[in-house]
Amino acid sequence: MTLIQALQDSRALIILRGEFGDQLEGIVQILLEEGFPVIEVAMNSPHAQEQIARLATAFKGHAIIGAGTVLSIEEAQCALEAGARFLVSPHVEETLLTFCREAGIPAIPGAFTPTEIWRAWQGGAAMVKIFPAMPSGPEYIHHLRGPFPTLPLFPTGGITIENATAFLRAGAIAVGxxxxxxxxxxxxxxxxxxxxxxCRTLFRSLHEL
Incomplete structure (x- = not known):
């Protein structure tokens, strides 16, 4: 299953930021069992490369593990070496997009303005991360759907169990x-x-549209 297909099915990418110790695999096992197979490990987490490697090994063939908060080519290379299958950034940078395109790795750059969103898409983004999603909220996604009716928009930053469904109703492909x-x-x-x-509450709300 591709990244896009998995996100269309689950409707959420789950971001792990921080230190989870020996609970890491147990947390991801629950996420998988509750319908969330797409997992991002933030590169500004302690031991991020090790966390990615652990998850990529433990859940090979079952979860799609990626790296987030990727700010440089060096971080991208470290993430890929650890087993990341997609890269997420908080910004649009052509060198990173080119690197991902040449490596055959889906890139999800962060953008906010219409100009940034279009630059990201033209640069080869698999999806465009609308960041931060709050405080502009679902209404902003709705307005973006006017000029960009077919772009896969992926809001992240301020998403909660309570507001996630509203972003999907506004036209997001999934939420982070x-x-x-x-x-x-x-x-x-x-x-x-x-x-x-x-997790169960989130999955239920996302699939009650």
């Missing part, structure tokens, strides 16, 4: 959700059962 769902401190305090319940 991180600390509102996968907060390492909250998981440590509450345990994996409550984390699973949050």
């Amino acid at each position: 959700i991180g600390s509102a769902l996968v907060n390492p401190n909250l998981i440590t305090r509450e345990g994996l059962n409550k984390f699973r319940a949050r």
Whole structure:
């Protein structure tokens, strides 16, 4: 299954940012079981390259593991060496887009203005990450659909379990959700059962459109 197909089915990319220790594989196993196979590890997390390698090995053939907050070619190379299958950035940079295109790796650059969005798409983006999604909210995605009716827009930044569905209704292909769902401190305090319940709630809301 391709990245786009997986996101169209699950309707959310899950962002892991932080240190998860020996809970990492257990967290991703729950995400898979609850319908979220596309996982991004932020490169500004502690031991990000090691986390990507662990997940790429443990869930080969079952999850699509990528790297996020990729700011340079060097970080992109490290992520790919660890086993990342897609790269996400908070910005539009032609050198990174060219690198991904030549490596045959899907790139998801972050953009906000119409000019940035078009530059990202023309540069070969698999999807365009609308960042930050808040506080502009779903209405901004709705307005972007006027000039860009067919572009795969992917809002991230401020997405929560409560507002995620509104972004899909506004025309997003999927949403990116991180600390509102996968907060390492909250998981440590509450345990994996409550984390699973949050995942189930998110999946149910995203598929009640």
